[in-house]
Amino acid sequence: MNRALFLLIVGLGGAAILVALGVWQMQRLSWKEGVIADIDSRILAAPVALPSDPDTVADAYLPVEVTGEFRGETVRVLVSQKDVGAGYRLITAFDTDDARLLVDRGFVSVEARDIVTPTGPITLTGNLQWPQETDGFTPEPDLANNIWFARDVDALATALGTGNILLVVRETSNDDPAVTPLPVDTSRIPNDHLQYAITWFSLAAIWLAMSVLFLRRRRAPTSES
Secondary structure (H helix, E strand, O other): OHHHHHHHHHHHHHHHHHHHHHHHHHHHHHHHHHHHHHHHHHHOOOOEOOOOOOOOOOOOOOEEEEEEEEEEEEEEEEEEEOOOEEEEEEEEEEEOOOOEEEEEEEEEEOOOOOOOOOOOOEEEEEEEOOOOOOOOOOOOOEHHHOEEOOOOHHHHHHHHOOOOOEEEEEEEOOOOOOOEOOOOOOOOOOOOHHHHHHHHHHHHHHHHHHHHHHHHHHHHHHHHO
């Protein structure tokens, strides 16, 4: 009897813990969906002028419109696009009357050659971003071949002599058919909380089923005698 009670307590207690974890993940899911919805609304808001001193947190995803000219060399950042394959993001310095910033012009395939940087005044619309793409495993840039492996804003700003500001282009006043803009969106923000919740609820059901099985096997000899 004492053992059966122990199994019952373990079964119900374990299931309760697993259910609680599932509920917590559902709460996290609701929170994450709210965060993503807020970012989406910021991304698609009407563009404003570039702030004089953008903040990496408060101004992340801020839509802005700037007019100026591209200057200097273009850095290539190696990326891969679904259904397209490997290619490069093109990062070029951009001068306005008030600032010099980095501009992510968009994507070209690895086979693309002789990509020309637009000249003359141009108006760009896009979103400010400070992507966190580097970690301890990110290779150092291959400067000899002008290949970078992440958009490290600080390092790119040093290399191209700009402020620590990155504008990811959405639209330009001078479309370049050779370059495909990759606008900022929320597709890369992880949101796996529903899968986690389903996993915890499934484990709770399995735990209960196994607990019932153990209890029935425990009682089986008594019922047969």
